[in-house]
Amino acid sequence: MITTTAADGSGVRAYDEGQGPVILLLHGGMDDGESWARVAARLRSRFRVLRLHRRQYRLDLKTGEACTMAEEVEHVRAVVNLIDEPMLIVGHSSGGVLALESLVALPGAFAGAVLHEPPCVIGPPLGGEALTRARAAMAAGRPSRALAIFLRDIVRTPAWAAWMSGAFVSLVPRLGRLVPHQLDDCAAIDEVGLRLDAYSRIDVPVVLLGGERSPAHLGERLDALERAMPNTERVRLRRQGHAANNLAPVQVAEIIAELGDEVLRDPSRRK
Known part of the structure; x- marks a missing residue:
């Protein structure tokens, strides 16, 4: 586990496994990063894998006031400042929205991204x-x-x-x-609102990952991101849904590792 402090004084922590180029994993809802442990286990022989325990789900930090996406970005910023080297960011579900917001707020911090079905707003509010x-x-x-x-x-x-x-x-x-x-x-996520214009300025390589058994609206949100963003690759996992990180960790790890090798180990191919 690594720990650091965000600009507002709140504590930041992340599971820290392996050695090599850095991959930062941002988990989805109802979690602390444990749902990505099986993926991390398959990456840590080749990469240093950080699984952030997202501020939104830190029972020790919530004080009754709702946590904003901007506050979560500050925890990502604290990890970026601590590591101080380019990394691949991976976001699942609402963690994918956090990854998008981090890519906008911290240009130059990330060499690429894998976004697994972020429920970003593309029209009406999500909730x-x-x-x-x-x-x-x-x-x-x-x-x-x-x-x-x-x-x-x-x-x-x-x-x-x-x-x-x-x-x-x-x-x-x-x-x-x-x-x-x-x-x-x-x-x-609803407070962040429609941000496709901002996401269109993300020019690092981005894999948009979806499952053929996921709810249709998640595929529609990936469609909107694919249209808006300039440097994307769409990957669809057969016979998988929104929990592919748990049910198909080998496939998910391979997709992440492939992009990680491209953008972190081969600088000539970075955008």
């Missing part, structure tokens, strides 16, 4: 009325229902899967404590 209902359920002391609403109506997972995930939360107290953070994460 909208469904987020209002999920927050109401949370306020009523029903985190299981709040998560089920989020998964069914915002992520758009099948109703049965959303219900099962919500029910599981009631059995694992720690997950229940993360539900309001997930809702705050969704609200933070």
